[in-house]
Amino acid sequence: MNCEEVMELMQRHIDGDLNAEETSRMLDHVGHCPDCAAMLQRLTNLSRGLEQLPRVVPPYSLVDAILPQLGDWETEAAGAEAAEEQVVTAPRARRAARKRSEWIGRLAGVGAIAAVVLLLLIGGPNFLPMGSADRSKEAGSDLNNDRITTKMAGDNGSPAASSSGANMGDRSVTTDSPVTFGASTSPEDEPSASTKKDVGTNPGDPTSPHPDRNAAASPSASGDQTVEPRASADAQEKGPHVPSTNPVTPPPTAMIMQQPPDEEVLSPDGQWRAVILEGLFQLFRTDDGTLAYESPSNGGKRSGIVWKEDSSAVTYTYVDADGNKSFRYVDVSELKEKPAP
């Protein structure tokens, strides 16, 4: 088994995709190949680092932010999907507004309050929409609490925070190791909760601006300066979040696996992207990125992508396992491959 094959095994190993036999084959090789052992260590470290990336949360509730828009949608959404574009753009005057307050009224809880708070925060009191007085009344004393929270968030310099309710003590890991933008509270999504009274209990010190960042980002030549901030940056990365799925592997060191670069050629009209990746020819639609066509994986080598000027077809060179060279032709209207005419 050569190192390249082992690379694939190591990659799959990291995803927990190997059976016992494959694992022992991999470990056999790694045991006597220092390069692969090093690579395995690096991939394992990388994978662990990826698993520990902070589970960022938005600085305010996105659903609350779009609720008013969703209200506008309501009248249309039930009916034709075709009306979609219209709805996005056109704020429907009274009819929609009335409907909206009806159903927001039904929600009655956090959502409505948060919507009001959001509007207050963004636009100030003058921005209150029609009917919001009623909603405020409904909201009752909760609103006062929310106001307090809002103010706190505002004072900490996070302009867009809506902070609907600020209940912080929930399941999210981000509570332990808050990764927030600025100091806003980040309400977890709690769909059915109707009242949230424990306000203003943001436990983590609202994180200060980024003193460490600056130092780390501009490492100066003088040793002391860089070492300190780096070290603390290292400490910062440790989220408590360690997803469980992937097994962890030991041994260490280095090997460079440089793969040949992909070919990637856009069609002249920009609608297609032809790619050669690891021996396969692939054709993607650029508008939605979907794979429209992929060559059969029958070995051999592919290269030399060339588009027809009118973007109707693409050709490339295929050399099969026996070294026979041919030109292949893919018509984008058929998405089939054939020998070049």
Added chain:
Amino acid sequence: MVEPALIKAAQAGDREALVSLLREIEHQVYRTAYYLLNHEQDALDAAQEALIRIYTKIGSYEEKAQFRTWVQRIVTNICIDKFRRKRPSVSIDEHELVFQARDNVEGEVLSAYAAEEIREAIGKLPEHHRTVVVLRYLQDFSYNEIADSLGLPLNTVKSYLFRARQQLQVLLHDYQKGGVRG
């Protein structure tokens, strides 16, 4: 995990169910957008756009697909579209995350790469590689779930993921060798 009953109710036109459902997926949608776009404001915009699209398209969701892969398909499409349009200006430095320092010496030994280095490196990957990595690690998707989300063949998903990890590993290794970490 979103309850199937909630999805059904939302599809049947129960607006409260639909809003509840959106609240349940809000964070996962944002997380993907954040790591794909590497830019807070763009991620907020994209995530909201995705939620609105989910709101309007909920009727077209079919049970044969997993709900969360359907959701991720929507948000990744929006993000890919966004970063194609404004790639050159995508910045990771404008809105830095603030990381809470943690005294965890053991963790420091265990994890060789800093989150921010990784995030920057992810930003350098080609879009499909980046998407596959984000779904794998920020959504904990399996190969199959990634394939379903992106409409890619399984083998392509694997080769993107493997290649992405190799590229990341080279980028991060170079970074370390560059002496930045002392």
